[in-house]
Amino acid sequence: MLSSQDTLISRRHDGLSGQFLVPGDKSISHRSLILGGLAIGTTRVTGLLEGDDVLATCNAMRALGVTITHEDDGSWLVHGVGTAGLMSPAVPLDLGNSGTGVRLLMGVVAGQPITATFSGDDSLSQRPMARVTDPLAAMGAQITSRDGGRLPVTIKGVADPLAAAHTSKVASAQIKSAVLLAGINARGTSTVTEPHASRDHTESMLRHFGATVVQDMADDGTHHVSLTGEAVLRAADIAVPRDPSSAAFPMVAALLTPASDITIPGIGMNPLRTGLITTLMEMGGDITLSNERTEGGEPVADLRVRHSQLHG
DSSP: OOOTTOOOOOOOOOOOEEEOOOOBOHHHHHHHHHHHHHSEEEEEEESOOOSHHHHHHHHHHHHTTOEEEEOTTSOEEEEEEOTTOOOOOSSOEEOTTOHHHHHHHHHHHHTTTOEEEEEOOHHHHTSOOHHHHHHHHHTTOEEEOSGGGOSSEEEEOOSSOOOOEEEOSSOOHHHHHHHHHHGGGSSSEEEEEESSOOOOHHHHHHHHTTOOEEEEEOTTSOEEEEEESSOOOBOOOEEOOBOHHHHHHHHHHHHHSTTOEEEEEEEEOOTTTOHHHHHHHHTTOEEEEEEEEEETTEEEEEEEEEOOOOOO
């Protein structure tokens, strides 16, 4: 641990070179385990981010009856039980500090004939959940919670949830995803309207697993997402793209350090996640994309980053 008398010295370094491997994307890692569990068949997930939040989602899916194994080659096998095959867990689902995990799984449970209690650490337990639980209750789920919808929250789901027609006051991928996941088993089409587009990983990955999802932008700028209910999801392997946020550090370092020339492979290039990359390119950053492809429903590319004179 540093003391007030310690001296840190920064020295000029030669140009950066080589390949930089950044971790897998957390948002897509969560959804890979959840949608793989709701699919029919076995989904192989490679590049999963094995952090505490994602592992909490993994353990919750196991408690809901999904078999998930970590293979010797580093991949994960998710043996799906279908959209109506989950079971009530014997113990509360502890999501630690994972807001993404708890909100998405609330949507999953709300659209199933099962009951689950959700808990978390002290920090997560202070975060209000009403923006998620209110639309789920409108779809037919019975929900009990502390004041303000805070954890612990118990949800008694329904086998045939009502199709949603939810208008969100805020653009939130977590709220939208919870409603869409609850609407998988609904009769009819569930629609979420946002003031503007939020991250759309859930929509892209639902399509990857076989669901029908339509996105459109109204003339007033509001964003609409519709999911056709009674969807049948089928196993579909996923190579989790590498996190564009984590790529920011080596990318900026290479741009600023003379004589640098690096590659960062497999970066997720979802347009709603690449604001920094776009901005740096507009500032004169020498960033080129190659091997552009689609993996798990998401756009992916390899980045080459070279030292550049940036301008405002």
